[in-house]
Structure formats: structure tokens, C-alpha cells
Amino acid sequence: MKSASRLEKVLEKGEFAVTSECGPPRGADAEVIRKKGEILRDVVDSVNVTDNQTSVVRMSSAASCFILKGMGLDPVLQMVTRDRNRIAIQSDILGAAAVGINNILCLSGDHQVFGDHPKAKNVYDMDSIQLVHSVKKMRDEGKFIEGEEIKGVPKLFIGAACNPFADPFEIRVPRLAKKVWAGVDFIQTQCIYNLDKFEEWMKGVRDRGLHEKVYILAGVTPMKSVGMAKYMKNMVPGMDVPDEVIERLKGVPKEQRAEEGIKICIETIQKLKEIEGVSGVHIMAIEWEEKVPEIIKGAGLYPRPQV
Amino acid sequence: MIVGERKPMEEIEAMIDPFEKIIVLGCRECVTVCSVGGEKEVGILSSELRLSRKQKGRDIDILEFSLERQCDHEYIEQIRSNVPNYEAILSMACGAGVQFVAEAYPEIPVLPAINTTFIGVTEEQGLWTERCQACGNCILHLTGGICPVARCSKSLMNGPCGGSSDGKCEVNKEVVCGWQLIIERLKSLGQLDRYEEYIPIKDWSTSRDGGPRKVVREDLRI
Numbered sequence: 001m002k003s004a005s006r007l008e009k010v011l012e013k014g015e016f017a018v019t020s021e022c023g024p025p026r027g028a029d030a031e032v033i034r035k036k037g038e039i040l041r042d043v044v045d046s047v048n049v050t051d052n053q054t055s056v057v058r059m060s061s062a063a064s065c066f067i068l069k070g071m072g073l074d075p076v077l078q079m080v081t082r083d084r085n086r087i088a089i090q091s092d093i094l095g096a097a098a099v100g101i102n103n104i105l106c107l108s109g110d111h112q113v114f115g116d117h118p119k120a121k122n123v124y125d126m127d128s129i130q131l132v133h134s135v136k137k138m139r140d141e142g143k144f145i146e147g148e149e150i151k152g153v154p155k156l157f158i159g160a161a162c163n164p165f166a167d168p169f170e171i172r173v174p175r176l177a178k179k180v181w182a183g184v185d186f187i188q189t190q191c192i193y194n195l196d197k198f199e200e201w202m203k204g205v206r207d208r209g210l211h212e213k214v215y216i217l218a219g220v221t222p223m224k225s226v227g228m229a230k231y232m233k234n235m236v237p238g239m240d241v242p243d244e245v246i247e248r249l250k251g252v253p254k255e256q257r258a259e260e261g262i263k264i265c266i267e268t269i270q271k272l273k274e275i276e277g278v279s280g281v282h283i284m285a286i287e288w289e290e291k292v293p294e295i296i297k298g299a300g301l302y303p304r305p306q307v
Numbered sequence: 308m309i310v311g312e313r314k315p316m317e318e319i320e321a322m323i324d325p326f327e328k329i330i331v332l333g334c335r336e337c338v339t340v341c342s343v344g345g346e347k348e349v350g351i352l353s354s355e356l357r358l359s360r361k362q363k364g365r366d367i368d369i370l371e372f373s374l375e376r377q378c379d380h381e382y383i384e385q386i387r388s389n390v391p392n393y394e395a396i397l398s399m400a401c402g403a404g405v406q407f408v409a410e411a412y413p414e415i416p417v418l419p420a421i422n423t424t425f426i427g428v429t430e431e432q433g434l435w436t437e438r439c440q441a442c443g444n445c446i447l448h449l450t451g452g453i454c455p456v457a458r459c460s461k462s463l464m465n466g467p468c469g470g471s472s473d474g475k476c477e478v479n480k481e482v483v484c485g486w487q488l489i490i491e492r493l494k495s496l497g498q499l500d501r502y503e504e505y506i507p508i509k510d511w512s513t514s515r516d517g518g519p520r521k522v523v524r525e526d527l528r529i
Contacts (some may be wrong), residue, residue, distance in 0.1 A: 111470070128463075
């Protein structure tokens with residue numbers, strides 16, 4: 001084992017893993033994290049904590065992870081390279097490992113123009129692949145980026161994101177190969193609505209044997225409404241929402257659309273489970289964490305394995 | 308070339324408000340090519356300032372002058388005899404020019420009339436776009452001749468990110484994804500396999516991050 005991560009144990013055991021997401025609040029109220037943690041406790045293997053997602057200032061991922069860890073959950077520290085240079089990133093990694101955080105998800109992060117501080121200076125001292133490479137070096141060689149020895153090596157299970165729906169499509173498998181080369185252990189994908197395209201990407205992944213070198217957790221997000229589906233389709237870069245999804249939501253009365261969204265999500269998970277090379281599912285219920293247990297139970301993924 | 312944009316008139320007017328006698332100083336290099344700070348623009352700005360002052364019922368005495376360059380001592384010297392007769396210099400050069408003129412004439416305020424925007428090219432008549440951020444460590448040979456530092460909104464060395472959509476950047480649909488361009492170019496060079504070469508974490512010490520930079524050529528020093 002590379003770490004003490006529960007997620008790693010589940011995946012190593014060959015179980016279909018379930019992760020979800022906890023978005024920290026726009027304030028210092030720890031109770032918000034505890035409530036979300038309580039909902040997700042025991043229904044998921046690990047919980048990602050987003051890092052100022054869409055560049056909106058929120059409670060830090062590391063502090064939120066620490067709260068969840070204290071509750072007995074296995075948090076995944078999301079870390080974007082937008083806001084921190086290599087000094088801050090390595091420092092935060094050491095701190096996270098010191099308080100018992102076992103997982104990291106390496107991301108470049110949304111550009112700051114999307115957020116509430118669009119006049120900010122971004123950092124991008126490194127990109128997500130270089131971050132993966134750096135965390136692996138810290139863990140496996142016990143060295144900082146510049147080669148100095150680390151006393152007290154951070155043992156983190158290393159994740160990254162993949163968006164099979166972004167362009168250009170032809171480099172999306174090579175890009176995964178690059179992340180695998182850099183040392184990623186698990187991948188959580190962008191939300192999948194277009195299963196055909198995802199299958200095409202997975203075929204490319206299998207053709208290169210990448211599914212045997214990295215655990216791929218397929219991402220899903222339940223739609224709450226037609227408005228949300230349209231927003232995701234038109235406003236979120238790199239998101240692929242086929243018209244059928246929107247039509248299906250429109251096809252039921254307004255008050256039943258959230259329930260329909262959950263149904264679509266459960267059906268998607270069931271289809272994803274059957275795809276060779278998919279090792280688990282990552283459920284991103286955006287500010288809708290209370291629905292996650294229902295989705296997991298509906299998809300037949302409960303109870304979670306004991307590891 | 309260095310590309311600039313003229314500051315808004317109100318900002319320039321506020322800057323020169325305390326003064327009755329100014330030199331509007333053009334530069335015949337980059338800012339002439341990008342039509343923002345050459346002899347012609349000195350004339351236009353000076354006329355606008357005179358007109359605006361006249362409307363306010365105040366006088367202004369403007370000396371219009373353009374130098375071959377504002378980034379070389381020898382040209383900056385050309386206005387030395389004029390400087391004592393004026394209260395401020397409004398430079399239409401890039402930030403380097405403004406500062407170099409200020410260094411030569413410590414007794415008089417030197418004000419910027421333009422915002423220096425980037426190192427770029429004339430993509431079309433009236434359209435200038437950025438190409439270089441002067442990071443001090445060129446990797447264009449690795450990226451098909453297209454710079455990820457200047458042309459990717461996140462300066463990703465191993466892009467593109469998940470926000471690239473239809474060849475456009477997540478920041479704005481008007482912005483072309485730099486990594487899409489790199490990939491297309493590698494393809495047309497028959498080098499798409501190079502895409503998978505990992506570009507290691509960059510040494511930014513040659514960039515602005517290493518502090519103000521200088522180039523010393525011992526072979527040229529006197």
C-alpha cells in the first residue's frame with residue numbers, strides 16, 4: 001500500500017469504489033462541513049473536498065478535510081495550482097499528511113475570471129501533471145521538488161482529474177497516459193452525461209492498457225432541473241450534456257424533475273459499472289449532498305465494503 | 308514589438324492637471340508601429356489636450372517632440388535643452404521608455420500616456436495580439452513554435468486543461484486555446500507523439516520571479 005487511504009484499500013481489494021464531494025461553505029462555520037460529513041459517513045469510501053471551486057473563496061480544503069477526518073471519514077484533499085506556488089503547495093501537503101489526510105486530487109483549477117475575485121493574480125507555478133509528479137516524488141523518493149530530503153514523508157494516494165469531453169478529443173487518452181507516467185494512482189472524471197463518448201474514450205484507455213495502471217472513477221452529477229442541465233450544457237466549459245438528457249427532464253412535470261435527475265444519475269452509474277476499466281464512481285451532487293445516500297442505495301452500491 | 312494602448316483621456320487630463328507647460332514625448336520604435344505613441348499620435352493627443360484645456364478656459368503650452376527611441380541615452384539627450392522650460396513630460400513610450408526618460412531628468416515629473424500591454428504582433432490591421440511573456444527561458448522548440456506561457460491562460464506546460472472547448476479557452480470564447488494550437492501545429496509537423504513528452508516544472512527564476520533582470524554582454528562593454 002502506498003498510503004493509509006481507505007479509498008486505496010477499497011480499490012486494491014477490487015471493490016467498486018464510491019466517492020463523493022463536499023463543497024466547503026463561504027464562511028467559517030465548521031457545522032456546515034460536519035452536517036455534510038454526517039450525510040456522507042458510511043455511504044461513501046472517501047469524500048473529496050473542493051478547493052475554492054469555480055474560483056469562489058470558500059473555507060480551505062485542508063481545514064475542511066481535517067474536520068471530516070476528525071469525524072472518521074477519509075477525505076480527499078483537492079489542490080489546485082491556481083492559487084499556490086510550489087513552496088505553499090509542498091507546505092500544505094506536509095501539513096495535510098501530518099493531520100492524517102491520505103488522499104490528494106491534483107488539479108489546475110478553474111481560471112479566476114469565473115469566480116468572485118476576477119481581478120486576482122493567478123500563480124500557476126506548475127500544472128496539474130507537474131503536481132502529480134511532485135507529490136509522487138515527495139512520497140516515493142522522500143524528496144522535495146528541488147531534491148532536498150524530507151524528514152517525515154507524506155504518504156498520499158494521488159489522484160487527478162480527466163475530462164474525456166474536452167477538446168481536442170484525440171489527445172484525451174494521451175493526456176491520461178501523461179498523468180499515468182507522472183505517477184497518478186486514481187482518476188476522477190468530469191461528469192458523464194454522454195455515455196457514448198465516454199465509452200469511446202474508455203476504449204482508447206483500454207487499448208493502451210491504461211486502465212490497468214490507474215483506477216478510473218467515473219464522475220456523475222445529478223441534475224436538479226432543466227435550468228441546471230441547460231446551464232451545464234451551455235455555460236460550463238468542457239461539459240457535454242446531450243439534448244436527450246434535457247428532453248427527458250422536460251418530459252416530466254416540473255416538481256418531479258429533481259427525482260428524474262436522480263433516476264438518470266442512478267441509471268448512468270449502473271451503465272458505468274458495466275464498462276471494463278471503470279473502477280468506481282465519483283458522485284458530485286453540487287450543494288445537494290443529502291441526495292447522495294439515495295443515489296448510492298439506488299445504484300446498489302450500499303453497504304460499502306469493510307476494509 | 309511592445310504593444311501599448313493609450314490611457315483614457317480623463318486619466319491623462321487628471322495627471323497633467325497641475326501643469327501649464329508640458330512636453331508630449333513620442334517614440335519612433337514599437338509604439339509607432341502599433342500606432343499608439345509615435346509622432347502622429349503625439350500630434351493627435353496634443354491637439355486633444357489643447358482643445359480640452361481651451362474648453363475649460365485654461366491655457367496649456369505643449370512642446371510636441373518625438374525621439375528615435377526612449378530606451379537609449381543618446382536620443383533622450385536631445386530634449387535636454389528644452390526640459391528646463393517645462394513642468395512635466397508626458398511620455399507616449401512603453402513603460403521602459405517612461406522610466407528611462409525619468410532617470411535622465413530627475414528634476415521633472417515624467418508621466419505615462421499609454422498602458423504597456425504586451426510583447427506581440429500585428430495580427431491584422433488594427434489588431435495586435437500577445438505572443439511572448441519574456442520568461443527568459445524559451446521552450447518554443449518543444450511546443451511546435453507556440454508558447455504555452457503566453458498563449459495558455461493558465462500558462463500550463465502540459466496542457467490543455469479540461470476547459471478547452473471547440474478550440475476555445477474556458478476564460479472567454481474569444482480566446483483561442485493555446486494548447487489546441489500547439490497540438491494542431493505538432494500534428495502538421497508530424498510530431499504529435501511529442502505531445503506525450505512531459506515538460507518538467509519550469510524554472511521561473513529567469514522570469515520576473517527572479518527579480519528585475521539584466522543582460523550583460525562582456526564582449527560589447529567598453
